[in-house]
Amino acid sequence: MVNFQLYDPRQVLDDPAFRILAEGEKPGPEANIAAFYNPNHEIHLVEKPRPKPGPGQVLLHVRATGICGSDVHFWKHGRIGDSMVVTDECGSGHESAGEVVEVGEGVSQWKPGDRVAIEAGVPCSQASCDYCRTGRYNACPDVVFFSTPPFHGTLTRWHLHPAQWLHRIPDNMTYEEGSLCEPLAVALAGIERAGLRLGDPVLVCGAGPIGLVSLLSARAAGAEPIVITDLFQSRLDFAKKLVPGVRTVLIERGTTPQRQASQIKEAAEGPLTLALECTGVESSVHTAAYSVKFGGKVFIIGVGKNEQVFPFMHLSANEIDVSFQYRYANQYPKAIRLISGGLIDVKPLVTHRFKLEDAISAFHVAADPSQGAIKVQIHD
Ligand SMILES: NC(=O)c1ccc[n+]([C@@H]2O[C@H](COP(=O)([O-])OP(=O)(O)OC[C@H]3O[C@@H](n4cnc5c(N)ncnc54)[C@H](O)[C@@H]3O)[C@@H](O)[C@H]2O)c1
Ligand SMILES: OC[C@H](O)C(O)[C@@H](O)CO
Ligand SMILES: [Zn+2]
Numbered sequence: 606m607v608n609f610q611l612y613d614p615r616q617v618l619d620d621p622a623f624r625i626l627a628e629g630e631k632p633g634p635e636a637n638i639a640a641f642y643n644p645n646h647e648i649h650l651v652e653k654p655r656p657k658p659g660p661g662q663v664l665l666h667v668r669a670t671g672i673c674g675s676d677v678h679f680w681k682h683g684r685i686g687d688s689m690v691v692t693d694e695c696g697s698g699h700e701s702a703g704e705v706v707e708v709g710e711g712v713s714q715w716k717p718g719d720r721v722a723i724e725a726g727v728p729c730s731q732a733s734c735d736y737c738r739t740g741r742y743n744a745c746p747d748v749v750f751f752s753t754p755p756f757h758g759t760l761t762r763w764h765l766h767p768a769q770w771l772h773r774i775p776d777n778m779t780y781e782e783g784s785l786c787e788p789l790a791v792a793l794a795g796i797e798r799a800g801l802r803l804g805d806p807v808l809v810c811g812a813g814p815i816g817l818v819s820l821l822s823a824r825a826a827g828a829e830p831i832v833i834t835d836l837f838q839s840r841l842d843f844a845k846k847l848v849p850g851v852r853t854v855l856i857e858r859g860t861t862p863q864r865q866a867s868q869i870k871e872a873a874e875g876p877l878t879l880a881l882e883c884t885g886v887e888s889s890v891h892t893a894a895y896s897v898k899f900g901g902k903v904f905i906i907g908v909g910k911n912e913q914v915f916p917f918m919h920l921s922a923n924e925i926d927v928s929f930q931y932r933y934a935n936q937y938p939k940a941i942r943l944i945s946g947g948l949i950d951v952k953p954l955v956t957h958r959f960k961l962e963d964a965i966s967a968f969h970v971a972a973d974p975s976q977g978a979i980k981v982q983i984h985d
């Protein structure tokens with residue numbers, strides 16, 4: 606039996622209600638199709654039933670979904686670290702916004718037609734859970750994070766969600782912007798915990814989608830100057846178009862982190878207070894460490910190798926704090942206010958758009974660096 610309970614959306618494909626579509630097969634306009642990856646590094650369209658909302662649940666028509674690097678990573682590499690491993694077929698997508706089509710019993714705050722950003726992680730919300738009760742719900746041990754195994758994703762046509770984990774998007778925001786609240790939430794959580802202040806000189810390492818939303822957020826928070834790094838000039842050019850005042854440093858493979866740091870400090874005309882590390886690459890973490898001043902902070906948002914070496918004595922002798930970010934908590938309402946209020950413009954990040962039926966092509970574009978994609982979106 607397929608179980609459509611929200612907290613157990615781990616339907617498996619030996620269930621006859623699920624079907625992998627044949628290549629070239631055209632699903633009907635109402636079919637609940639989704640893009641699934643599996644341990645064999647395959648990605649394909651799957652048709653699954655349209656669910657009915659239970660008590661406290663809302664059925665959504667997902668209108669926009671962005672492809673995250675972690676979706677591509679799960680497809681290509683089958684795991685992120687030791688705790689998130691693809692062992693079965695798993696639905697992709699967690700950066701989504703949609704339209705309410707039906708509400709379950711007891712749901713009074715939503716009605717059909719309402720437009721919402723879908724919070725990608727649904728924690729247990731129990732008073733007995735310390736992390737949920739104290740607002741640090743990204744640490745909830747029972748969180749359902751969509752598209753991280755074993756939970757299917759929101760890249761589908763019809764998605765069930767608990768009513769209290771949706772966020773209304775105002776009329777001046779598109780579904781696309783609603784879906785971009787998810788990566789923006791990652792950056793906002795980082796900025797908040799890093800304690801960035803007006804006028805702080807800041808380094809952003811890496812100009813991928815997370816580095817770019819961090820750049821936009823740091824700019825909105827009043828950082829000046831901001832230096833951004835990347836291995837690719839095209840990504841730095843993109844960053845410069847997005848935030849014209851940003852200073853860029855191209856990282857050349859083979860140069861030492863100390864040398865890279867001196868180029869960064871030269872570009873900033875002084876050492877930095879804070880580095881927002883958005884690559885998770887060991888050498889970039891080192892570069893960040895050598896770029897910040899005595900008492901500065903290296904704030905690591907990127908994820909990478911399980912074990913990494915730190916420049917221990919440099920950090921110690923310079924009282925440099927090192928912190929990490931794991932997803933986010935309490936950031937969607939802020940993300941919506943910042944976009945709707947015009948302080949952060951995420952629209953230029955979307956470089957490619959596909960229809961839901963073409964989701965597999967969308968994944969191939971997102972995974973191929975030569976295509977120059979920043980954010981690939983799927984619309985329905
Ligand atoms: N902490 C979290 O909760 C969280 C959430 C989302 C994403 N992430 C992680 O954030 C990181 C960035 O995500 P993304 O989607 O932007 O990834 P991405 O791969 O698109 O971008 C990373 C960028 O870093 C650049 N880069 C690589 N090595 C570099 C180096 N040594 N110096 C400077 N730049 C370098 C790459 O060229 C690329 O442009 C990833 O590790 C991702 O897994 C973390
Ligand atoms: O945007 C959120 C991130 O992609 C997730 O943390 C993912 O990488 C693992 O669950
Ligand atoms: Zn993500």
Ligand SMILES: [Zn+2]
Nearest residue numbers: 729734737745
């Ligand atoms: Zn909890």
